[in-house]
Amino acid sequence: MLFPNTLILAVLSAVASAAPTHPKFVTFPVTKHHKHSALVQNHLSARQNSPQPLPVPLSNQETFYSVALSLGTPAQNFNCLLDTGSSDLWVYSVFDTTDCVNNACSFTGQFTAADSSTYTFINEDYQIGYVSGSASGNWSTDTLTVGTATLPDFQFAVAGAAPGAIGVFGVALEGSESVSNAKDEYPNFPVQLKNQGYIDRVAYSLYLNSIDANEGTLLLGGIDEAKFNGDLTVLDLQSSQAFLVNYNSINYNGNNYGGQNQAVLDSGTSYVYIPDEAFDPIAKAVGLGALNPNTTLNYIDCNSQVTLDFDFGATTITVETSQLVIPLGPLLGNNDERCVFGIQSYEYAERNIIFGDVFLRNAYVVFDLEGQQVGIAQVQYSDSSNIQPITGPL
Numbered sequence: 178m179l180f181p182n183t184l185i186l187a188v189l190s191a192v193a194s195a196a197p198t199h200p201k202f203v204t205f206p207v208t209k210h211h212k213h214s215a216l217v218q219n220h221l222s223a224r225q226n227s228p229q230p231l232p233v234p235l236s237n238q239e240t241f242y243s244v245a246l247s248l249g250t251p252a253q254n255f256n257c258l259l260d261t262g263s264s265d266l267w268v269y270s271v272f273d274t275t276d277c278v279n280n281a282c283s284f285t286g287q288f289t290a291a292d293s294s295t296y297t298f299i300n301e302d303y304q305i306g307y308v309s310g311s312a313s314g315n316w317s318t319d320t321l322t323v324g325t326a327t328l329p330d331f332q333f334a335v336a337g338a339a340p341g342a343i344g345v346f347g348v349a350l351e352g353s354e355s356v357s358n359a360k361d362e363y364p365n366f367p368v369q370l371k372n373q374g375y376i377d378r379v380a381y382s383l384y385l386n387s388i389d390a391n392e393g394t395l396l397l398g399g400i401d402e403a404k405f406n407g408d409l410t411v412l413d414l415q416s417s418q419a420f421l422v423n424y425n426s427i428n429y430n431g432n433n434y435g436g437q438n439q440a441v442l443d444s445g446t447s448y449v450y451i452p453d454e455a456f457d458p459i460a461k462a463v464g465l466g467a468l469n470p471n472t473t474l475n476y477i478d479c480n481s482q483v484t485l486d487f488d489f490g491a492t493t494i495t496v497e498t499s500q501l502v503i504p505l506g507p508l509l510g511n512n513d514e515r516c517v518f519g520i521q522s523y524e525y526a527e528r529n530i531i532f533g534d535v536f537l538r539n540a541y542v543v544f545d546l547e548g549q550q551v552g553i554a555q556v557q558y559s560d561s562s563n564i565q566p567i568t569g570p571l
């Protein structure tokens with residue numbers, strides 16, 4: 178097991194004195210949504226048939242996080258799902274009349290290439306595999322604006338067919354873009370931010386905030402030291418293609434379940450998917466009820482107090498009851514007063530182990546794409562901030 182010791186970002190204060198004239202970080206809100214319809218249902222499994230083994234399928238998305246961005250000149254506005262499990266930005270084309278019927282795409286937006294004076298067509302080869310069918314469209318470039326960053330000639334896809342009714346803003350590793358040939362790989366968003374001088378290192382921090390908050394933050398090129406206590410624990414990525422990390426076990430009431438394994442940290446997935454060796458005994462221990470077929474989550478008594486500890490060796494992330502015992506009503510947009518458990522068997526994720534938003538809301542995670550590491554700590558929910566630019570390895 179590779180669990181490097183925790184490193185403190187000791188260099189940062191020194192670097193700050195030699196700081197560039199503008200702060201070398203870019204921050205923007207990520208907005209939480211409940212899906213009341215099929216909105217994100219099919220963002221799932223996007224790379225099911227893609228050549229890479231990872232990133233991973235998504236399913237049963239009832240809660241997701243979106244980012245506001247704009248493309249083109251004049252600017253056309255979009256809201257896209259923030260996904261640390263994929264590497265491309267794609268938006269719907271104005272010509273998609275099947276997936277976007279009945280205003281299904283009014284929230285996410287639809288792109289009109291002809292209305293943008295800075296639009297450039299690359300080719301028609303954009304392709305992602307879905308469980309059922311595939312999504313396709315045009316690779317393109319145009320001016321992208323996210324938060325305070327404006328990137329000219331940014332490569333993205335304009336999809337003409339893609340189920341799900343939400344565009345995806347993939348911010349994962351360079352090299353796992355949905356291109357068919359390695360030679361077609363391109364600098365994706367985090368890389369372009371560095372190339373254009375907005376940040377000093379291809380790295381970002383994700384703060385999803387508490388379950389009650391409507392907004393979290395994606396901070397590119399920086400670490401907000403007010404959002405966690407103590408030091409970050411640095412974990413080596415176990416794949417050059419995905420945020421895959423080792424963990425020791427999942428613990429409930431002092432008992433270890435499931436043993437060592439590897440999980441993907443994926444903001445594009447709502448829940449946590451764990452192997453049955455861990456799920457089954459935990460289900461028994463916490464007294465899970467039957468499966469709700471509409472969510473594939475199991476019922477749990479709404480009064481249950483359940484906290485789970487995710488043991489990463491040098492650190493343990495505790496996931497609180499508020500993440501794990503989830504009222505169904507708000508999730509489904511109805512008056513259902515029952516609750517479901519935020520953890521599922523990995524059978525519902527094509528046997529991928531995924532630590533999604535249920536986990537990530539309790540963690541502060543720094544993704545160092547350049548160093549192929551993540552820094553992780555128990556989150557501290559806070560309105561204050563103490564942002565330090567990232568200029569070197571974690």
Ligand SMILES: *[C@@H]1O[C@H](CO)[C@@H](O)[C@H](O)[C@H]1NC(C)=O
Nearest residue numbers: 270272298314315335336337
């Ligand atoms: C892709 O580009 C071609 C050529 O410009 C265009 O005819 C087609 O409508 C575009 N497809 C989508 C989905 O926008």
Ligand SMILES: *[C@@H]1O[C@H](CO)[C@@H](O)[C@H](O)[C@H]1NC(C)=O
Nearest residue numbers: 468469470471472505509513
């Ligand atoms: C699942 O959803 C369907 C359609 O909305 C509904 O009729 C059914 O009662 C739901 N099942 C449960 C167990 O909530």
